[in-house]
Amino acid sequence: MQLYNKLSAKERAALIQEAGEDRLTLSFYQYAHIKNPQIFRDYLFIHWNKLDVLGRIYVAKEGINAQLSVPAQKFDEFKIFLDQIEFLKGVRLNIAIEQDNMAFLKLKVKLRNKIVADGLNDETFDVTNKGVHVDAETFNQLIDDPNTVLVDMRNHYESEIGHFQNAVTPDVDTFRDSLDIIENDLKDHKEDKNLVMYCTGGIRCEKASAYYKHKGFKRVFQLEGGIIEYARQVEAKKLENKFLGKNFVFDHRMSEKISDEVIAQCHQCGKACDTHVNCVNDACHLLFIQCEDCAKEMDKCCSDHCKEIIKLPYEEQKKLRAGKQNSNHIFKKGRSENLKFKKKLDSSIRIEEETV
Known part of the structure; x- marks a missing residue:
């Protein structure tokens, strides 16, 4: 069998x-x-x-x-x-x-130990005791309410190319990191604010809704079906589309276009771009945003170093990566020293925040 x-x-x-x-x-x-x-x-x-x-x-x-x-x-x-x-x-x-x-x-x-890695002890809360699911129309009404805090439960590389208007987009690498940050930021509003969450298809915010209910939040909501279902309902019901840009997806396509706005930038030159690629150097495979001009200039690589590597004979490349394995670090594109424009942009933002 x-x-x-x-x-x-x-x-x-x-x-x-x-x-x-x-x-x-x-x-x-x-x-x-x-x-x-x-x-x-x-x-x-x-x-x-x-x-x-x-x-x-x-x-x-x-x-x-x-x-x-x-x-x-x-x-x-x-x-x-x-x-x-x-x-x-x-x-x-x-x-x-x-x-x-x-x-x-x-x-x-x-x-898997869990269908969504959260770093938590599952005995502490019941994942089936979830928050209130809302459709696209109710979601639009909720996020227009000044008493609502809208939170993107995805990671930084996902929200960078697309997110809802006025959403809090935590600069995190993992779902687990988001849980603590959001709870700490909203600890004084567990009873008086609407906590509204969304993610790609709903799975992460459903677990988060159960977790926050366990932590004492009284008004917890999630977008049913996530961004994927929201886009379908917006089209079917002719609703206002409050999502900007693309929805990152975890398959060969890498993203789906939800609106015409391009809200991200090429990580190598800064040009408006929201196309995710993986560095073609198999020993690197870094996920990053690259425009067509940079793809041509850099031979679809993330750095000059990788550009030199791919010029080597295939057998030499195999020897260089022998015993090495790509890990989830390939997703941490915003933290890579290889992406000079991205690093420069992040440094400017940090300096601006510190001087305000």
Whole structure:
């Protein structure tokens, strides 16, 4: 019985091209109490592999977090399968704004301690005791209320290319960092302010809403379905779009355009740009924002050093990165010394803040 992916990304891409059929990129999550994650994980893989479902799925005792690519003609069959699982019956599926048949090229169902890493002891609060979910229309009304504090629960590299108007966007690398910062900043307003949160698809602010309720906040709200569902409802209901820029996504596309504004800058020259790339030096792979001109000048690298590395014969490059492994530091683009304009901009902001 096959329980793991056996095809390479290249082999899978060829099969998708050969099939010539459309696929749907979607995501969903659900907090629940899963007694045996291993059995549930294997059960999902066996059934989804038969349906040619691809993607990245995390399963833990606290629930499931899934980002998937499903053959369009098998979507109904996929939905029927989900509805047969008690805690997933009727679960909201966030369909991507922009579709790409190559968004995922492998089926990876992985066990995790948690579906959202938070650095917390799960025994301290119940993740299913969540705050109030609101739709796009109610969300717009809430964030217009002067008694509301709107918080972006995503990391710095996500909010940099797109966020809601007047949102607090913590300059953090992890979800865990956000929890403490927000609680400290709002500790005097646990009863008199609306704490309204949003994230990509809702999973992070749902856990945060349970955490803040546990910490004594009385008026906790979250945008149901996150930015993905908000964009869909804005289009369907012709609502005012209060989101500026792009929504960062964790697949091959890297982002979805939500509005026409470009609110970020190239990290190498400062030109208006919101295109995320990874440095082509495999030993670096740094995530950063790069305009077309800099991509051409820098050979799609983040630095002169990486530019020199990629000119070496492939075997020499392999030797240089032997035994080394890229970590989550590739996401800390704002902290990289390689990105000279970004570092200069951050230094200017800090000096300005200190003199005010």
